[in-house]
Amino acid sequence: MQVTLKNIHKSFGAVDVVKGLDLDVKDGEFLVLLGASGSGKTTALRMIAGLETVTSGTIQIGERDVTNILPKYRDIAMVFQSYALYPHKTVFANIAYPLTVRRHPRAEIEAAVKDVARQVQLDTLLERYPRQLSGGQRQRVALARAIIRRPAAFLMDEPLSNLDAKLRGYMRAELKHMQHELGITTIYVTHDQVEAMTLAHRVALLDKGVLQQLDTPATIYNAPANLFVAGFIGSPPMNFLQGELIDGGFSSAAGSFGTRSRATNPHAVAGIRPEDCRVTTPELGKFAGEVFATELIGDHALVTCRCSGSNVTVKVEKDFQRGIDEKIGIGFDEKALHLFDSQSGSRLA
Numbered sequence: 001m002q003v004t005l006k007n008i009h010k011s012f013g014a015v016d017v018v019k020g021l022d023l024d025v026k027d028g029e030f031l032v033l034l035g036a037s038g039s040g041k042t043t044a045l046r047m048i049a050g051l052e053t054v055t056s057g058t059i060q061i062g063e064r065d066v067t068n069i070l071p072k073y074r075d076i077a078m079v080f081q082s083y084a085l086y087p088h089k090t091v092f093a094n095i096a097y098p099l100t101v102r103r104h105p106r107a108e109i110e111a112a113v114k115d116v117a118r119q120v121q122l123d124t125l126l127e128r129y130p131r132q133l134s135g136g137q138r139q140r141v142a143l144a145r146a147i148i149r150r151p152a153a154f155l156m157d158e159p160l161s162n163l164d165a166k167l168r169g170y171m172r173a174e175l176k177h178m179q180h181e182l183g184i185t186t187i188y189v190t191h192d193q194v195e196a197m198t199l200a201h202r203v204a205l206l207d208k209g210v211l212q213q214l215d216t217p218a219t220i221y222n223a224p225a226n227l228f229v230a231g232f233i234g235s236p237p238m239n240f241l242q243g244e245l246i247d248g249g250f251s252s253a254a255g256s257f258g259t260r261s262r263a264t265n266p267h268a269v270a271g272i273r274p275e276d277c278r279v280t281t282p283e284l285g286k287f288a289g290e291v292f293a294t295e296l297i298g299d300h301a302l303v304t305c306r307c308s309g310s311n312v313t314v315k316v317e318k319d320f321q322r323g324i325d326e327k328i329g330i331g332f333d334e335k336a337l338h339l340f341d342s343q344s345g346s347r348l349a
Contacts, residue, residue: 001027001061001062001075001152001153001185002024002025002026002027002060002061002062002185003023003025003048003059003060003061003153003185003187004023004024004025004058004059004060005021005022005023005024005044005047005048005057005058005059006022006057006058006059006060007020007021007022007056007057007058008020008021008022008044008047008054008056008057008058008059009021009054009055009056009057010040010043010044010047010052010054010055010209011055016209017040017043017209018040018043018044018047018209019040019208019209019210020057020210021040021044021057021206021209021211022211023044023204023211023214025153025185025187026185026201027185028183028184028185029185029186029201029202030176030179030186030188030199030200030201031185031186031187031188031200031201031202031203031204032187032188032189032190032195032196032199032200032202032203032204033045033187033188033189033190033204033206034190034191034193034196034203034204034205034206034232035191035205035206035207036191036207036232037191038208039206039207039208039209040206040208040209041189041191041206042157042158042189044189044206045155045157045187045189046157047059048076048153048155048187049071049074049076049078049155050066050069050070050071050074051071054067054068061074061075061076061152061153062152074152075151075152075153076151076152076153076154076155077098077145077146077147077149077151077153077154077155078146078154078155078156078157079142079143079146079154079155079156079157079159080142080157080159081157081158081159081161081162082162083130083138083139083141083142083162084142085130085138085141085142085145086130087129087130087131088129089129090126090127090128090129091117091122091125091126091127091128091129091130091133091141092113092117092126092127094130094141094145095113095116095117095122095126095141095144095145095148096109096112096113096148097145098145098148098149099112099113099148099149112148113126113144113148114126116144116147116148117144119144119147119178119181120140120141120143120144120147120174120178121140122137122140122141122144125137135162135163135164135167136163136167136170136171139159139160139162139163139171140171140174142159143159143175143178147178147182150182150184151184152184152185153184153185153186153187154179154184154185154186154187154188155186155187156186156187156188156189157189158189158190158191159175159188160172160175160190160192160195161190161192168195172195172198172199175199176198176199188200193232193233193234193235194235196217197217197221197233198217200216200217201216202214202215202216202217203215203216203217203220205220205228205229205232205233207228207232212225212226212228212229213225213226213229220233221233221234223347224238224271224338224347225346225347226340226344226345226346226347227240227269227271227340227342227345228345230271230338230340230347234273234274236274236302236313236315238271238272238273238274238338239271239272239273239274239277239311239312239313240269240270240271241254241269241270241271241272241310241312242268242269242310242342243268243269243270244265244266244267244268245259245261245263245264245265245266245268245339245348246264247262247264248260248261248262248263248264250268250270250339252270252287252308252310253308253309253310254287254289254307254308254310254312255285255286255287255288255307255308256287257286257287257334258334259334259337259339260334260335260337261339261348261349263339263348263349265339265341265348267341267342267343268339268340268341268342268348269339269340269341269342270337270338270339271337271338271339271340272312272332272336272337272338273336274302274313274314274315275315276332276333276336277312277313277314277315277330277331277332278314278316278330278331278332279303279314279316279320279322279328279329279330279331280328280329280330280331281328281329282327282328282329283329284329284331285328285329285330285331286329286330286331286332287307287308287329287330288307288327288328288329288330289305289306289307289308289312289327289328289330290305290306290325290326290327290328291303291304291305291306291322291323291324291325291326291328292304292305292306292311292324293324294320294322294324296318297318298318299318300315300316300317300318301315301316301317301318301320302314302315302316303316303320303322303328305328305330307330312330314330
C-alpha cells in the first residue's frame with residue numbers, strides 16, 4: 001500500500017529533527033531511509049508508525065490520513081533493531097502473537113505460523129525459546145512475526161545492525177527476496193550505505209532532518225545531487241579537489257585538466273571516485289603526486305597519493321607494487337568526473 005508524507009516537521013523543544021520531509025512510497029516498493037546518526041531517519045520512521053507525534057504535516061497510508069491515528073489502527077508491522085521478542089514465549093508463540101491477540105481461530109493460527117516459519121527457515125525451531133537461538137535466528141523470528149499479519153506496510157529500524165558481517169550479507173539477500181515475494185511496501189532505516197544500495201528500489205538520503213536526494217541506488221551513485229550525497233555514498237568515499245572552472249577547464253593546486261563542462265565557476269569542486277581513477281606515469285596523468293600509503297583489501301588495493309596537499313585515493317589491482325614517496329600520475333576518464341559548486345554544494349550541469 002502507498003505511504004505518503006507531506007511536509008512533515010518534527011521538533012523536540014527548540015530542536016528541529018525533521019524539516020519539511022516529503023516522501024511518496026509506492027505500493028510494493030522497498031524504500032530505504034539512509035543517513036548518519038542524528039539525521040532524523042529513525043524519527044521519521046517512528047512518526048509513520050505512530051510512535052512519535054507529528055509537529056506539522058500529514059501522513060497517509062493508502063487513502064487514509066493516519067497522522068493522528070493510534071499505532072494499532074495504522075495496519076503496519078515494525079521490526080526493531082533489538083528484535084523485541086518475548087523471552088518467556090516459544091518461537092511459535094512469538095510468531096503467532098499478532099494473530100493470537102486478534103483472537104483468530106487456533107487452526108488458522110497454526111497453519112499461518114507453519115507457513116511463515118517455512119518462508120524464513122524456522123520450521124524446525126518452533127518449540128525453542130529466544131535464548132536458545134542465534135542472532136540471525138532471532139531476527140528471522142521478528143521478521144516472521146511481522147510477516148504473519150500481512151500488514152499494509154513493513155517498517156524496519158536497523159534490523160541487521162546486531163548481526164556479524166557474514167550473517168548481515170546472508171540476511172540482506174533473504175530480506176530482498178522475501179520482500180519481492182510478498183510485495184508489501186517496506187520502509188527500512190539504516191546508516192549502512194551497503195544495505196541501502198543493495199536492498200532498495202529507491203534510497204532517501206537524509207542529513208540533519210533534510211532530504212538530500214531521493215532516487216534509485218544507481219542514480220544516487222552515478223549522479224549525486226550535491227557534495228553531501230557524493231561524499232556519503234561510496235566506499236572509499238569520492239575524492240574532492242578544490243579549484244575553479246574557466247570555460248570548462250578545471251584548475252587546482254594539484255593540477256589542471258579539461259572537463260565536459262563549458263561553465264565558468266570560481267568556486268568549483270571536482271569529484272572523482274577511487275574506482276574511476278587509474279595509476280599511470282607522472283607525465284601521462286591528469287595530475288601527479290607521491291604515494292602516501294597502500295592498503296591491501298583482498299581482491300583489490302587502495303593507494304593514497306599526496307597531491308599538493310590533497311590526498312587522492314585510487315582503487316588498483318591487488319598486486320600493485322609502488323613504494324612510499326614514489327612519484328606517480330593519476331588518470332581518469334572525463335565522463336567519470338563530477339563537478340559541484342563549493343558554496344551551495346549543488347551539482348553543476
